[in-house]
Amino acid sequence: MINHDSDVPVYVQLAGILRDMITSGQVRPHERLPSISYLVQTYGVADQTVKKAMQVLRDEGLVQTVTGKGVYVVERS
Numbered sequence: 001m002i003n004h005d006s007d008v009p010v011y012v013q014l015a016g017i018l019r020d021m022i023t024s025g026q027v028r029p030h031e032r033l034p035s036i037s038y039l040v041q042t043y044g045v046a047d048q049t050v051k052k053a054m055q056v057l058r059d060e061g062l063v064q065t066v067t068g069k070g071v072y073v074v075e076r077s
Contacts, residue, residue: 002043010045011052017043018053022062022073029075033063 002013021027034042039050054071057063063071 002045004044011049011056014039014043014045014049014053015056018057019060019062022057027073029073032070032072035070 002010002017004010006013018033021033027033033054036047036050036054039045039053040047054063054065057071058065062074062076064074065071
């Protein structure tokens with residue numbers, strides 16, 4: 001869960017949750033991550049927070065955005 005009172009920025013916490021979903025196999029390569037609206041509702045965060053968390057995962061090479069379709073987990077070699 002997200003701790004809004006933590007010293008760790010909310011987007012970093014959310015990126016960690018999503019990273020754990022990927023590394024645990026809960027969301028596998030070529031599968032779509034939950035939508036921005038779903039994550040906003042589920043974690044009580046702003047859409048910009050979700051977008052920043054997704055950017056962290058993109059920068060780490062874990063996901064890629066497919067325009068008009070969503071954010072997908074990439075195959076790791």
